[in-house]
Amino acid sequence: MGNISKATLQRYPIYLKALRKLSKEGVKRVLSSELSEYVNIKSTTIRRDFSLMGQFGKQGYGYDVDELISIFAKELGEDYDEKMILIGVGRLGTAILNYNNWDYVAGEIVCAFDIQPDKRNKEPKVNVPVYHIDQLKEKIPQGCEIAILCIPSGAQEIVNQLHELGVKGIVNFTREHFILPEGMIKKDVDVVSTIQELVFEVNSIHK
Amino acid sequence: MGNISKATLQRYPIYLKALRKLSKEGVKRVLSSELSEYVNIKSTTIRRDFSLMGQFGKQGYGYDVDELISIFAKELGEDYDEKMILIGVGRLGTAILNYNNWDYVAGEIVCAFDIQPDKRNKEPKVNVPVYHIDQLKEKIPQGCEIAILCIPSGAQEIVNQLHELGVKGIVNFTREHFILPEGMIKKDVDVVSTIQELVFEVNSIHK
DNA sequence: TGAAGATTATTAAATAATTCACAAATACGG
């Protein structure tokens, strides 16, 4: 499945989200043209994207919503059951730990790390064990491949450690720059950059 | 400036972030090849991206870091001074309001809205006035074009209201689906989808 | 001050992504 384009890959979670919403509303079948209106992606792009994973549409009929969901979920990692860790249990880290829509995600956050584990463990809203960051090596779950980084500074050193411990992917909320070790993948979630992009677009379109 | 490609546009904030870091470290000039290593983008792509905004590199010398910063900052909206609003002052909303790296962003969050404004206003960490969501029309700042959406549900109605009030761009933290009114721009910040993407990539590359 | 070396800017080529156009397959009403 390594031949699916980057662009397509980024749309899969969008489709899955939309399909789940439709399913919840009781929709049993959907046309690529309907889905198109729903997610603002051209129907022909949708059909091509879908066809890359197999042929599960029916001409003259459309797609079966629940079938699509189960295929997507499988492909997108529902069955992977990743054991993830979170590093940095500040306000943002806590918000993520408490996120109430974790259903159907690729796995779960098993534990967290912080420089003040005692304090964090006392917080009523933190529902996984928090260990000291120095215990990373001892406490990281077997086979953990994904880490969520919510620390304000010192990212580079931690990323290097994670790399040595076999972590392959990082969801990065840090604004600090760090060099990504060979073979790792990083996804930035950056509110500031997102706002900048948006402002830029809004202003270049409307002015 | 409407002819700058989408792909390029998404890289501008990355450049700006990196350049600021370099500047803080005392770096006065930078080569596209150096920056390339720093941000993991091919140097030739960087030069092309830069050249779209004008010619401010010098052959045989490179780019002046501070000059680049001031140009980028201007283009990316530093001078726009957007008055932004935030809707939904839960854990995530609060985390955003308290974000400690707001320096240099395109504007500021002027006020927030919630269904429990009294409760939210009492929170020590909330540093802007919080109004009831029903007062949106009265309290929205003059010329506000950007809204940050952190509510768990009911997005569609609010988006429609925002549209009528002249808001043009939405930073969307909601996982709920909504139809984007004509002319509006939306940027999704979705941790769950991001993790799914990452898991998918990690698993398709390493297996 | 001039020549060598370095680095950008830009034209052209290659690659990636989207969209068109239509054949193939299916649904469905009569």
Next chain:
DNA sequence: CCGTATTTGTGAATTATTTAATAATCTTCA
């Protein structure tokens, strides 16, 4: 159970983006 209306799946065409190649320009040091 046939014929028509739909709708998918996919080759071909188009458009967008990245990369390579190189011409133009600047720095720097003797």
